[in-house]
Amino acid sequence: MSVNGGTDVDLSNAVWRKAGEGDGRDSVEVALLADGHVGLRDGKNPDGHVLVFTPGEWSAFVAGVEDGEFDRPES
Structure with a gap:
């Protein structure tokens, strides 16, 4: 994957962890990546x-x- 004008970020060894608590049905996952990048996924x-x-940005x-x-x- 590339970001910021072509900087390559390797996600193959990413260790994903749940952000927050709960049963995981509505979870967001975060991974600390190379060079200080941070990945965020559903x-x-x-x-x-x-x-x-x-x-x-993070x-x-x-x-x-x-x-x-x-x-x-x-409301």
């Missing part, structure tokens, strides 16, 4: 697409999660 579809974040994403940027509005 745990219900492990053979599907993988989002690959650079270290900077840091910004995590900061947004911690800051509540992606929280759903209360």
Whole structure:
């Protein structure tokens, strides 16, 4: 897989772990990859697409999660 202008990221040895807790039916899986990249995939579809974040992108994403940027509005 390539990201950011052709940087190759090898997913063949990725070790996937569930992000969060629960029964796994709605799981997201995360893998720490080479060169600090982070892979993110749908745990219900492990053979599907993988989002690959650079270290900077992952840091910004995590900061947004911690800051509540992606929280759903209360109804």
